[in-house]
Amino acid sequence: MEVAELLRELGGVATRSALLAVVGRRAVDHALAVGVVEAVARGRYALPELGEAVAAAHRLTGALCLTSAALHHGWAVKTVPDHPHVAVPRNRKVPTEHRRGVHVHYLDDPPGTIALDKTATLIHCLRRLPFDEALAIADSAMRSGDEVSLRQAAATARGPGSRQVRSVASLARAEAANPFESVLRSIALGVDGLHVEPQLLITSTRPWCRPDLVDRDLRIAVEADSFEWHGDRAALARDARRYNLLVADGWLVLRFAWEHVMHDAEHVRAVLQAVVHQRAQGPFGPSPAA
Structure with a gap:
């Protein structure tokens, strides 16, 4: 897997250790040397689009907003924007030639800095983006x-969309390792009867394990599986052992590919809903220790 492709799947920004775990030191160092990725802080890397976004904001005398501002603050996103998102004053007229390659947004009072600050960025993103991206x-x-x-x-958001800002903020969890897991959880949260928690420790198996999502009452474990991240022989053996132990302990284990989660949410939702209906038909013994 190429470093840039991996970085894009990880949300556009990632730590050096996250990249090394998949592609190795030589590939990461080569990608840095040829400019495929850029170091934006000690031990943190981003796609070159981040620098291009800053240049676009300077060109329009505006401020990065939405997912472009999120990336600027070092936060991963579901989808790296095709063009930078730049906010300008509402009364500003932006010539057509300056709009090319930029998503222009109008705000009453955008800041004089290169990007909305962290709180403003979160309000803007959580208010305007779809739930999974937020x-x-x-x-x-x-x-x-x-x-x-x-x-x-969450405390300061007012007006249209503020309810979603508060809702998403209340659901945010640091345990989600990347946007892949976050988007999977966003789908699961919309399934009636399913109540998942991220990275819940299950102690009823030996060794203990932490599936990506767990419904402890229905004994359902949901995994965000990527061949690129878990594709070597040792990882295959480790995962097979873990999944088999969970099934033997009475858990139902579901594994969803990145492509399904990111591009076919209806399929994932339908499978989860069907499984919830199936599991709700009868008892499954005592709840697992967690």
Whole structure:
């Protein structure tokens, strides 16, 4: 798997250790040397589009917003934008030639800095983006230690969309490792009768394990599976052992591919709903220790 492709699947920004775990040191160092990825902070890497977005904001004398601002703050997104999102004052007239290659947004009072600040970015994203994209950014903000900004966004959001801001903020979890897991959880949260928690520790198997999503009452474990991230022989053996132990312990294990989660949410939702209906038909013994 190419480094840029992996970085895109990880949400556009990632730590060096996350990249090394999949593609190895030589590939990462080569990608840096040829400019396929860029170092944006110590041990953190991003796609070159991040630098291009900053240049676009400067060109329009505007501020990065939505997913472009999220990436600027080091938060992963479900989909890296095809063009930078730049906010300008509502009364500004932007010539057609300056709009090319940029998504222009109008705000009453955009800041004079290169991007909306963290709280404003979260309000903007959680208000305007679809639920799954908003949750991916909120989860990433939690992972990055920006819980205070997220709570401020929930407390200060007003007007249309503020209910979604508060809802997404309340659901954000640092345990979600990447947008893949966040988007899977966003689908699961919309399934009637399914109540999942991310990375819940299951202690009724030996060794203990932490599936990506767990419904402890229905004994359903849901995994966000990627061949690229778990595709070597050792990972295959480890995963097979873990899944078999869970099934033997009375768990139903579901595994969804990245392509299904990111591009076929209806399929994932239908499978989850069918399984919930099936599991709700009868008892499954005592709840697992967790």
